Amino acid sequence: MRLLIFVATVVHMTTISGATLTGQVSNDSGAVSGAIIYEHSWGSAGHTVLGSTDATGQFSIELTAGTHEIFAESGSAGDLARSQNFKIPVSDSQTTDIRLEISEVVTISGEYESAGLADEGLQIWDLDTGANAWIAGSGTYQNGGGNFSFDVPKGRYSIEDKIGGSDTVKQFYLSSVSVDASSGSVSGLLIKKRELPGESSFDKVPPNGTLISFGAVNDYGIRQIIGDVGAVSGVQQITATNLQTGQTNIGSSGSNGSFSIDLFAPDGASVMIQNSRVHTSEPSSPAGTVVRIPVPEEQSGAFSTGQKLGNRNDVQRSVELKVVGAKDPGQVWLTGNLDSKIWSAGTSGTLEGTATIYSRNLATKVPTLGAGEFFLDPVFDSAGKQTIAGPEQSSSDLTVSNLPIERGYLTQSNQQESFYLGEFSLSGYQQLSDRSGTASWSGAYTVPEEVPDGIYQLVLGGKGYPLNTFVKDIDSDTKYFEDLYYEPGFSHLSSTGGVALIEIGSTTEPRLFPALLMNEFSNGSRGVTAIEDKNEFAISPHIITSSKDLIIPLIDPVTGKTKIYNLEPFVPLTASSHKHWLHPPTIPFKFPSGDLKITVTDPSGAVSDLGNAPFKSSYIQKPTTTSGKTPNTNSNAPDGHLGLTTLDPRFETSFSQYGKHTVTLTGSIEDVFGKLYDVSGTFEIYVAETLDIETGVFPSTPFEVGNHFSPAVVVQPGVPAAVEITVAHFPKSDAAQKVESKISGQANRFGYFMPSTQQLVEFENAGEYRVDYTVSYTDDDGVLWMGSRTWGSVVETPNSPIIARGSRGAESENTENRQWYLMNDSGVTNAHFQFPYNRGDISWMTNSVSWNAAMVAAVKLHDTGGTLNNLLASRTGISSIDFSFGEIPLRTTNANWRLAPYSLPNSSDNHWGYFYSGAARPGVAVRELINGFNSYWRFDTFYNFQL
DSSP states (O other): OOEEEOOOOEEEOOOOOSEEEEEEEEETTEEOTTOEEEEOOSSTTOEEEEEEOOTTSEEEEEEOSEEEEEEEEESOTTSOEEOOOEEEEEOTTOEEEEEEEOEEEEEEEEEEOOOOOTTEEEEEEETTTOOBOOOTTSEEEETTSEEEEEEEESEEEEEEEEEOSSOGGGOEEEEEEEEEESSSOEEEEEEOOOOTTOSOSSOSOOOOGGGEEEOOOOTTSEEEEEEOTTSSSSSOEEEEEETTTOOEEEEEOOTTSOEEEEEEOOTTOEEEEEEESSOOOOTTSSEEEEEEOOOTTGGGTEEEEEEEOSOTTSSOOOTTHHHHOBOOOOEEEEEEEOSOSEEOTTOEEEEEEEEEEEOGGGGTOOOEEOEEEEEEEEEEETTOBBOOSSOOSEESOBOTTSOBOOOOOOOGGGOSSOEEEEEEEEEEEEEEETTEEEEEEEEEEEOOTTOOSEEEEEEEEESSSTTSOSEESOOOOOOBOSSOOBOOSOOOOSOSOEEEEEEESOOOOOBOOOEEEEEEEETTEEEEEOGGGTTTOEEOOSSSOOOSSOEEOSBOTTTSSBOOEEOOOBOTTTOEESSSOOOOOSSOBOSSEEEEEEEEEOTTSOEEEEEEEEEOEEEBOOOOOTTSOOSOSSSSSOOEEOEEEOOOGGGEEOOOSOEEEEEEEEEEEEBTTSOEEEOOEEEEEEEOEEOEEEESSOTTOOEETTOEEOOOEEEESOOOOEEEEEEEEEETTOGGGOEEEEEEEEOOTTSEEOOOGGGOEEOOSSEEEEEEEEEEEEOTTSOEEEEEEEEEEEEEOTTOSEEEEOOSSBTTOTTOOOSSOOGGGSOOSSOEEESOSSTTOOOOOOSOOSSOOEEEOOOEEEESSSHHHHHHTTSTTOOHHHHHTTOEEOOOEESSTTSOGGGSTTOTTEEOOOEEEEEEETTEEEEEEEESSOOEEOSOOOGGGOO
């Protein structure tokens, strides 16, 4: 056992020229004079005194360039006040200005039951700032267990037992305790011993949206987001994000679960609230809910939405944000009113309203007013089928074999579901204050005659691209230290500018496409759709094609205990994310409302009624391991999907039998305008231990006419499993010509299966195909083992003049057009590199993201005969360079660029284009998806935890 005792030692520093650090120290009463500024040291030399504040609380210090850990103290023992310790970068010959807030030092103490593991130790985090609150010399604890004591500024903290070390893969969360020390010292805490794998780092219960309210908005668009008692469970880190602008603030809740956190959130803002009992800088791992701030008079047609201004990285997420300050890129918020939300195809009109511009730069800057575009994004068709513009991660646009086609949100004028209505412009700017101004906006719209009946979302988006801004030229390098909200580092959204649901023509009762267990992995697959929806809706994990069968374990392989599953529905087409930032839900749900009833039929036929309850909140959370690690850190892969929850623990259940279970959902939910949405479905779930399948055909292999499909299978571990294979071939991509071949048999005792040559499948016509594998085996103990695999691809015409290609150069570097090159020669450090242009070429990629390189799994076409070039020459979104380079993108278009081909599937003017893309490592799928555009990945993924 090693006893760690930290004793503060003060070392005085002589002045070194190079960089200047200036700033101010304050407390709740104002500026603090005589405060000492320290550079923190973890070594035995102790902290270095850098200087002190003058009578106005100001200081100025000369430092060497680099990153320095800085904190401030005032007073002495018994009357000590201190700030948190922050990492401050300073540059040569430049001045860095900071703000440090000090508060009374209190003691947090208790007992630590260590598991005695290598590199195990305690960490203490400030939940309000995310700062590491341990300053060397300010506490004691024993690595092997015993008493602990931390002297920290007043606040709320998470004390976490973790395995540390330099290898991030081996870092592991074990347990924690959260404490509210905002009113004084706290003692008697107990950090319980947890053996590996420890307890789950993130709870799966979101805040209770029915207990969240909103304060009055001030003149700067800022208001308090208020959680009543019980809104969350005890002391938690609270994160609030405006989903229109991406701006985010963090804070904490008290021991009674109440909280109050300020945020830029005018009327109409959709706000995601997340809670976490541990400190985290990972924005989408904690459980969250989405709440919507009502728009006054919205029942009579009023609406509003907004967008952030400036660049996407103007205010980056940082513990030091409010210490080092940040720029104020600003926001614009549009309000207006609709006379009616019932429209007709072919009608025209004018929309107008007011735009309020917010930024402290308006004191010295006059904005340039710009323009935007009106669109109708489909939400439901006339039969009540749910859809979405630019689907990613799930889709209601399916191939002939019922696999999901994705696209992502391209420039709006190239949308494949949305209908362009017209443009609007801003004019008549007037300044209201030194940080706000106003303008008018207006524009004419025309609904195309061809728009089919359905429910649409009216979108006010940037001109040419959804996030292009309506207002420009108010950028400034001036830094501010108040009302700061960090922004996402990256934004891939469908649309943030939805303002109202518009009905055109007649529609039947809308039905949401539900999915279950979207945060559960089945050897790479994720979630399951309803039996009723197999021909209408599908999920795309990106890493691997979703298998036909969802197979989940009875026993949690990590804990060894019976696994608990929440059977409440997800509604992926309503909102999803893959870069932390969820887009606002397309439907403004009312909470509480509706009702959910769930029954489970087990393999014996017995039916369990789990009960019924109203929906109380939405739910959003990405899946993580027990220790909090994410399956895809920085890749274009599904992050979170919106769910609906009753917050009723009766819907969390376990299974006692192996085999097929049928889950029946009967439910509905209202929106804030009283419209009812069905959310029902029947789901088949297989409870079994997992078998891995290696197939005789490389997944996603394209065939030529006359080729044979080899149904060989190797089952791992090697057992004599029953094997069932279905190969569905669709000549000319026509469902009416479907040819289905079923192959079945039993693997030998080593797990090898190869039927006779009479069961080989020959592809006789060009088209598409799909294959589904299912293997099953029951061992001597009655334990069912299963494996499932699905994929699709094409059957091509031999000797075709149209050649499948990759692309030249890097996606983000238009001047790089070489077929062969070294990546380091590209000059781009955040590059998307393409699949090699020529078949047979190899790209050597590094297994590292330090350079932030990515591979784009896109396929393009080279037309050597010219027929395809001529057909597509006038189509929007394909440039002359694409034709001349032999890189025609596979993009679905209509001859009229204003019309949306996926919303008009029977139009004779549609040209359909998408590719099947597949990449793999031995035994592991790396990338499988059907797309026409956005499909990159980076190399730091866990591949959805495949075997």
